[in-house]
Amino acid sequence: MEQLLNTIANYKKEMADFTAVDEKQAEDFRIKYLGTKGIVKAVMGEMKHVPAEQKKEAGQLLNEFKQFAEQRFQQLQEAVGSQSATAASLIDLSLPGDTLPMGSRHPVVLMRNRIVSIFQRLGFAVAEGPEIEDDWHNFGALNLPAHHPARDMQDTFYVQQNPDWVLRTHTSSVQIREMEKGKLPIRMLMPGRVYRNETISARSHCFFHQVEGLYIDENVSFADLKQTLYFFVKEMYGKDVKVRFRPSYFPFTEPSAEMDVSCFICGGSGCNVCKKTGWVEILGCGMVHPNVLSNCNIDPQKYSGFAFGMGIERPAMLKYGVNDLRLFSENDVRFLKQFTTAI
Numbered sequence: 001m002e003q004l005l006n007t008i009a010n011y012k013k014e015m016a017d018f019t020a021v022d023e024k025q026a027e028d029f030r031i032k033y034l035g036t037k038g039i040v041k042a043v044m045g046e047m048k049h050v051p052a053e054q055k056k057e058a059g060q061l062l063n064e065f066k067q068f069a070e071q072r073f074q075q076l077q078e079a080v081g082s083q084s085a086t087a088a089s090l091i092d093l094s095l096p097g098d099t100l101p102m103g104s105r106h107p108v109v110l111m112r113n114r115i116v117s118i119f120q121r122l123g124f125a126v127a128e129g130p131e132i133e134d135d136w137h138n139f140g141a142l143n144l145p146a147h148h149p150a151r152d153m154q155d156t157f158y159v160q161q162n163p164d165w166v167l168r169t170h171t172s173s174v175q176i177r178e179m180e181k182g183k184l185p186i187r188m189l190m191p192g193r194v195y196r197n198e199t200i201s202a203r204s205h206c207f208f209h210q211v212e213g214l215y216i217d218e219n220v221s222f223a224d225l226k227q228t229l230y231f232f233v234k235e236m237y238g239k240d241v242k243v244r245f246r247p248s249y250f251p252f253t254e255p256s257a258e259m260d261v262s263c264f265i266c267g268g269s270g271c272n273v274c275k276k277t278g279w280v281e282i283l284g285c286g287m288v289h290p291n292v293l294s295n296c297n298i299d300p301q302k303y304s305g306f307a308f309g310m311g312i313e314r315p316a317m318l319k320y321g322v323n324d325l326r327l328f329s330e331n332d333v334r335f336l337k338q339f340t341t342a343i
Ligand code: DAH
Pocket: 169, 170, 171, 172, 212, 213, 250, 252, 253, 283, 284, 285, 286, 306, 307, 308, 309, 310
């Protein structure tokens, strides 16, 4: 009897401590204690060892033990059942869904897409190249051999581990990569980020973005260059905008020019943006230098081409009324979310 009492007390404690968080665990309890091979059955089997005169008392104890197990099972079932009932009552299926906050495109991306889409209509495809470049693609092949004074025009970041590597100073390096592929004709647009060692201020930054254009085929002339850029300017700034070319110098083009458009802020009468001149400079361009073609194994006797390069930040600043270049790279959400609806 004493042994039986002990066993029952131990199992009761064990059952009282048993917890269940879901139906599966409640079922585990049932199988362990109330199943056909369960503990309650096993303990009931002890009855046969109890002396006859104590059988009545033991029978009561065992019945009570079985009831205890059944009650505990019921409690556990109710507990897991009521938990899922509570969870269900917390879900209100009639509530409207959460709206996701609207993302926005970066103003530099918006301007890049605008520029790219205009040239795409003329059949230009888009290409990209690495931002860490070797000296050959960024300078050498572009007709800027070592010690060429024009290298000073661009304050270059060199990679410490390898003096042959630079952070590209212009997207012109991608021209070389396209020409090297040897697939002609080429009609490519090459947007990307470029780096120059300049003091960061409202008007200059150590990185910014450019779009480069390249067209190589037989019989390409300066007239093609002008017509292509006229088309771009009219699409970009409107039919009434005036255009002028000024002779300029770039080592990779000959002849070279810079293109101005009549100031789209004041219409040419003179304002702060055009510094009272009535003109805004928007890009550099020219006929690809024969040396550059030769450097890329393209026969300059057979092929000719034009190239141009323009910054993206400046037109973006003018279009969206941004007066500080640094805003573009600070990731201030208050600034960025203003472009949610811009196209
Ligand atoms: N690479 C020049 C720069 O960063 C821009 C440029 C000028 C690109 C004339 C060209 C070009 O392709 O023909 O200032």
